[in-house]
Amino acid sequence: MNILIVEDEARIAKRIERMTRDIFGSSLESLNHINTLQEALVFVENNSLDLVLLDLNLNGDDGFNLLTSAVSESFHTIVISAYKDQAITAFEYGVLDFVPKPFNRERLEQAFDRTITKEKSENNQTKVLAIKKRGRIQLIPLEKVCYVKGAGAYTELFLTDGTKELHDKSLEKLEQLLSHSFERIHKSYLVKMSEVKEIHVASGSKYMAELKNGAHIPVGRTKYKDLKAKWL
Structure with a gap:
């Protein structure tokens, strides 16, 4: 440390x-x-x-x-x-x-x-995510974040307006900070549950979450049952 x-x-x-x-x-x-x-x-x-x-x-x-x-x-x-x-x-x-x-x-x-x-904070009250952009700090309201994708040591924030931003924290660290409205549905994805429109079972026993913006996010096999229960 x-x-x-x-x-x-x-x-x-x-x-x-x-x-x-x-x-x-x-x-x-x-x-x-x-x-x-x-x-x-x-x-x-x-x-x-x-x-x-x-x-x-x-x-x-x-x-x-x-x-x-x-x-x-x-x-x-x-x-x-x-x-x-x-x-x-x-x-x-x-x-x-x-x-x-x-x-x-x-x-x-x-x-x-x-x-x-790496447990979640008991006081998950995060309302903004700060990112570095063009040498300045920009605050993104959490309500505008649709889902988060792990990208190595970094993460990609996918916003409701269709844009994407890069955050320096890893997916694991952001998972600790984000409210319980976000779920880890795959080793590489955190999704805001209110954005989930449908859960599909694809061929080969693969699972996908269809979001309200049309995006399709993979669902881990071990996460499927819990995700479906929470979503319903």
């Missing part, structure tokens, strides 16, 4: 660092601490990361300026903040967890477990 702590209070940063080292142990490859927004923005842009632990108040600078950029990247983001009233907004932007200050080791470990076990 390559982890970045973005926290302006040295005492809290050292506590997070100590707990992080204890929890991850030998699986921790690198752990860096940055205390300013601008330095963090540069570091995120130029380094390979698996996880960012982010405070939302950085010497008076708004951590959401980093959060908007961070959630468009391949790694997960966990917010550690005393501003509990901002938790809903943070989840809407696609953070994996929000750990309120003051926190204990148990609560931090619970957040870390989600990065290890």
Whole structure:
């Protein structure tokens, strides 16, 4: 794991660092601490990361300026903040967890477990997906996403208007963040269930989901029974 702590209070940063080292142990490859927004923005842009632990108040600078950029990247983001009233907004932007200050080791470990076990967040409230486009961050409302296709380390977002966008997160990471209205129907596809029009059985015991926009998406054989039950 390559982890970045973005926290302006040295005492809290050292506590997070100590707990992080204890929890991850030998699986921790690198752990860096940055205390300013601008330095963090540069570091995120130029380094390979698996996880960012982010405070939302950085010497008076708004951590959401980093959060908007961070959630468009391949790694997960966990917010550690005393501003509990901002938790809903943070989840809407696609953070994996929000750990309120003051926190204990148990609560931090619970957040870390989600990065290890790849379980879905209990607070699936993501409303937008941030993507990098032409050097800028663009926010795509989740209501405009029809289905998601895995493309190696990246994913392709297929939108209701027929366009397609690229996201830096893997399919597995997006699956953790997307609401339960999306289902993993195939090893390479996540589909919004409200967009499913019909489920077809093709020759050779192959299954296909026909969407309202006319697209046909393969359904994994092991997923067919569950999918049909949920769709009906």
